[in-house]
Amino acid sequence: MKILTGYLSQWKGTISFDGMDIRTNTKKIQQIIGYLPENNPLYLEMYVKEYLSFVGTLYQLKIPPVEAVIEKTGLQEHAHKKIGDLSKGYKQRVGIAAALLHDPAYLILDEPTTGLDPNQVIEIRNLIKNLGKEKTVFLSTHILQEVDAMCDRVIIINKGKIVLDQPLDQLRNKQDQIIEVSFDYRIEVVALEKIPNVQKVTNTYDFNYELQIKGAQDMRPAVFDFAQDNGLKILNLQLKNESLEQLFKKLTV
Numbered sequence: 001m002k003i004l005t006g007y008l009s010q011w012k013g014t015i016s017f018d019g020m021d022i023r024t025n026t027k028k029i030q031q032i033i034g035y036l037p038e039n040n041p042l043y044l045e046m047y048v049k050e051y052l053s054f055v056g057t058l059y060q061l062k063i064p065p066v067e068a069v070i071e072k073t074g075l076q077e078h079a080h081k082k083i084g085d086l087s088k089g090y091k092q093r094v095g096i097a098a099a100l101l102h103d104p105a106y107l108i109l110d111e112p113t114t115g116l117d118p119n120q121v122i123e124i125r126n127l128i129k130n131l132g133k134e135k136t137v138f139l140s141t142h143i144l145q146e147v148d149a150m151c152d153r154v155i156i157i158n159k160g161k162i163v164l165d166q167p168l169d170q171l172r173n174k175q176d177q178i179i180e181v182s183f184d185y186r187i188e189v190v191a192l193e194k195i196p197n198v199q200k201v202t203n204t205y206d207f208n209y210e211l212q213i214k215g216a217q218d219m220r221p222a223v224f225d226f227a228q229d230n231g232l233k234i235l236n237l238q239l240k241n242e243s244l245e246q247l248f249k250k251l252t253v
Contacts, residue, residue, distance in 0.1 A: 001110045001140055005035045017106065034099030034135075038110040040091055044084030048075055048094055051083060052101065059102045069097040073127060089120030096127065107131060108138045113146055125149055144244040154244070158252040171247075177213035180204075181223055182236040191230070195222050207235070 002008045004015060006026040015022040017029045043051055049066060056064025070079050073093045078086060083094055092112060099107060112128065113121045129150055131137060139151060147154050147168070154171060156164040164171075185207060192201045192209060197219055200212040213219045220237055227234050 001108055004108055005033055006030050031102065032105045034104035034107045036095045036099050036109045036112055038114065040095040042083050042091060042094060045082065047080055047082055049079045051094065052097055055098045056101050061102060064101055069100045072100065073097040087120065089116050089123055092124055105135060106138065107135050110140045112139065113141065113143060144248060148244055156248060156251055163251045177219065178240050179211040179213060179220060179223060180236065180238040181211065181234060182208045183227065184233040184235060187232065195219065195226050
């Protein structure tokens, strides 16, 4: 993230924005980037509106759109409060507002939901999704549920190398199916493994099983037929895709 923003200069490779090389056009590229670091660098003794006006002067903006970014980030009721008195979620909003002041084309967010409570996570997630309608947002996170909730494209890096780069909808279509099924009594795993296209069966607890299925065909009818043939009652039958956590683990072992 620091390399993408031009903060670090000692690195190998090439990076370009809109055809501009970051090594030779650092200042121009920084003018079209908004950046929220993982450790949000705020002046806690300043008031929200005061701080955003100050950041506007750093960008050398004649008339910083302070009111506009305050409204966009939902800070209206907190504009005249000290930053140090805000919750972690609203401090993140202030950081995002500061990154938006110069109307960048690219928004780079490093771990924006780390340390937030569940309600704050949802609020920041919705804010980022709305910003993504207007701007290209680069989001770094180890919370893979956030990728599922906010992103259109996912890149997984392992030991400095890209091991996956795909649109999220295409990725979901290619993922193995997971069928969760509960019966009225326990059955041997080896019997379930005989269902067509079943690659792996896990007895998760009691009479509940997780079936990993190869291919896109919905195999729930086959599971239903299996239950009928063996005199079983199905208490629960649910289809889901392999989670990003499972995929991440598979690609980074």
